[in-house]
Amino acid sequence: MKLTINGKTVELDAEPDMPLLWALRDMLGLRGTKYACGMGVCGSCTVHLDGEAVRSCQLTLEGAAEGEITTIEGLSEDGSHPLQVAWREHNVPQCGYCQPGQIMSASALLAANAAPSDTEINNMMAGNLCRCGTYPRIRAAIKSTFANAAAAPEDEQ
Amino acid sequence: MNIVSKLSRRRFLQLTGISASGLVLGGILPAGGSLAGILDRPAGKELNIFVSVTPDGTVEIIAHRSEMGTGIRTGLPQVVADEMEADWHRVKVIQALANTEYGSQNTDGSRSVRDFYTVMRQMGAVAKHMLEQAAADTWDVEISECVARNHAVHHLNSNRHLGFGELAQRAARLETPEPESAVLKSADDFRYIGSSIPIVDLEDITLGKAVYGTDVHLPDMLYASIERSPWLQGKIASYDAAEAKKVKGVLDVVELKAEPGPPGFNPIEGVAVIATNTFSAQRGREKLSINWSESAHSEHNSSDYLDELAGRVKGGPGKVRRERGEVDAALAEAETVVEASYRTPYLAHASMEPPVATARVEGDRCEVWAPTQGPQATQREVARALKLEIENVTVHVTLLGGAFGRKSKPDFSIEAARLAAHVGKPVQVLWTREDDIRHDYFHACSAQYYKAGLDHEGTVTAWLAREAAPPIPATFDPGVTMMSSGGLSQGFANVPFVTPNLRMESHEAPAHVRIGWLRSVYNIPYAFGVGSFVDELAHAAGKDPAEFWLELIGRDRLLDFSDEGFDYSNYGRSLADFPYDTARTKGVLRKLVDSIPWGEILPSGQGWGLSVAHSFLSDVAVASKVEVKDGRLKVLELHGVIDAGRVVNPDRVHAQMEGGMIFGMSLALNGEITFAEGKTGQFNFHNYPIARMDQTPAIIRSHITPSTAAPSGVGEPPTPPVAPSIANAVFAATGKRIRELPLGKHFDV
DSSP, X not given: OEEEETTXXXXXXXXXXXXXHHIIIIISOOTTSOOSOSXXXXXXXXXXXXXXXXXXXXXXXXXXXXXXXXXXXXXXXSSOSHHXXXXXXXXXXXXXXXXXXXXXXXXXXXXXXXXXXXXXXXXXXXXXXXXXXXXXXXXXXXXXXXXHXXXXXXXXX | OOEEEEOOHHHHHHHHSSOOOSEEEEEEESSSSOGGGGGGOOTTOEEEEEEEEOTTSOEEEEEOSOOSSSOHHHHHHHHHHHHHTOOGGGEEEEEOOOOGGGSOOOOOTTOHHHHHHHHHHHHHHHHHHHHHHHHHHHHTSOGGGEEEETTEEXXXXXXXXXXXXXXXXXXXTXXXXXXXXXXXXXXXXXXXXXXXXXXXXXXXXXXXXXXXXXXXXXXXXXXXXXXXXXXXXXXXXXXXXXXXXXXXXXXXXXXXXXXXXXXXXXXXXXXXXXXXXXXXXXXXXXXXXXXEOOOTTTTOOHHHHHHHHXXXXXXXXXXXXXXXXXXXXXXXXXXXXXXXXXXXXXXXXXXXXXXXXXXXXXXXXXXXXEOOSOHHHHHXXXXXXXXXXXXXXXXXXXXXXXXXXXXXXXXXXXXXXXXXXXXXXXXXXXXXXXXXXXXXXXXXOEEEEEEEEEOTTSOEEEEEEEEEOXXXXXXXXXXXXXXXXXXXXXXXXXXXXXXXXXXXXXXXXXXXXXXXXXXXXXXXXXXXXXXXXXXXXXXXXXXXXXXXXXXXXXXXXXXXXXXXXXXXXXXXXXXXXXXXXXXXXXXXXXXXXXXXXXXXXXXXXXXXXXXXXXXXXXXXXXXXXXXXXXXXXXEEEEEEEEEOSSOSOHHXXXXXXXXHHHHHHXXXXXXXXXXXXXXXXOOSTTTSOOOOGGGSOSEEEEEEOOOOXXXXXXSSTTSTTHHHHHHHHHHHHHSOOXXXXXXXXXXXX
């Protein structure tokens, strides 16, 4: 199997129906992508396939080979993605386990819709579970990435 | 008074697995023994924590508690850093290995700060004193002229100063000072205590670099997935592994027999498939064919069981656990008598990271890497299971991807160790989500019955309460069938009411599943029963529920239940150190009511509800605003006030309040594990839902009561008052009283 992950081409000796999650974690050492449900209902394993948020526990290697994969490790070179910065500014994580998946879902959301409404944020992020209950801060962090930008013109008035 | 002593580098290495240089201090508890004895550890001395200063000026502070999301890996080190005048930016936090010399490392019971706050301060103060002494010796001046400030010692009578790093080696050669010389700072001088320092793992988490139990990777590591008995104490009658062994990547299939005796911390009997990767192990496991023997629990049906408990508590008197006055006579004379029954279901922990452990066995030594709340229990039980000397078992504590009590149990580490010993290579055992939910140490279900009398002024004159719930000790001794005093101390028998006539009773509830402890434990059912019934009484009395609570709690006083036949546990601490002060309980309630538009006129279908609970030595009051429309229940707002004494890191306390309230909302709306024929009816997040973002109210507010009292619990106390506050709000919104959780059985949520 040949895959493009975080801009690099990698070759794997694995079954084509293996979920991408296990190839990332067990074979490629990209362990920022987390297992938590194995049936696509919690979002912890979220990665991007051609920029769209997908659950890597449900995406086979065969499917993953059809596009470019980005994982949390490839979201930015140095943790400078606006959402990573916002996550730190809002002290979002508690245990932190689900947060890579949260950030990957939120970054795909913002790439498609730079200023989503509260309802759109809720709906898009409803598939990413957090047992610690960091949702209020996730919302605040997401909104800060565009609220700041939107506020700028007003400041100039 | 705690005392502190120097540690040798050899001891430092034993405790952390890291070589140290420079000054290394260890704290020992309690006082009264010889300081010189630390290296051969006289009986009764427990090591708690240590600090080291390296010659390059890095202050290394050991975190001996497990980080599961509360921020404790940051909170306790910031206390040490403050007292020793270390610059936080030059502090490195090192996670401790399991070692009984720390005293308890069992990170549960919301007790890390309350048990170690003073120890940490003394540790920092002694370190500071030794650095000041080293500077005094260097300059040949009196120590009184030397003051440590922000990572350096300054000479008051000259411009001289020396950095901590420059002083480290000289300080390390000093005798440890008498504990009296460890003068603690005045609270006015705190630099970090009371400050919202970001958690030390924050950046790694946002980069995906933080290492949890699932992320441990060793050379030549193999992966195991285990099919376990579907009901408690089932045995393998027969199994066929032929198909499993044909799966690519599968290397071995291993029977894991359960040890005889009670469930305890022992692994459940199962068949393990070992493979070169997780996917192959799980796929191979799906191809196993296993027949399980029946057990005393393979017919367990939770619905019938709860009906039985409910019948028992309503049906008649149980064992009296606390009694004041003459309840029966007062009930007979009451103007109004109100009675109600409540029930709450089993719950599963469902931390996002399921149980997972990695083990390597070489000769007579074993190393374990696990996201464990109980490093020492893991060390002890792995040693026992493998018949190794306890000091030959090394336990590395990773970050925990949530825990909530589940990861106090070392069963998953024992599985990994047994398999690693069997195959002779490192093995990681990862529980699937299905494993996690089906084979949890479940939160107990509960049935409660309440009956109260009111006089003509609507004042409560009698309070009768009965409960039945499977007790946690039954997991370790099935002969235990009734709640302990410690269990009843979690909000059932220790209600803070002035009512002249009170009686609390327990009924038997034999356990049919492994009962464990989940965030706030028995406070969950008891706060729901008590918090709902008080609201019912308020409505029966025609009074405002907040006013009614205050009246029921009565005058300011310190509670002591000893003359009413009740052995109140106070979470293992003395009432002298941590008094149960009704003024503080009323204080959070008053602050709560002041912070919300309590009493406002709302549109039809909306309502406010509140409740208050004293747990883990803290007081929390919570108010919920809900809307019920077309059978759909939505929580619109959650507000909470906590009095947890002095707070080390306000931002993390707010985070626990936010998360703890959402955890409480989650169990109130969604949480239920059922059993039929001994098996759970739920097995993943689609049928055991936890709160999602779109269920989470837009408005969540947390308030911290300013206090200089001793720090008390934070991780668990936010949860208990939430469910009753929501149920009370539902009543206010609809007139419908829901006496059974989860609310999702009665409304769309």
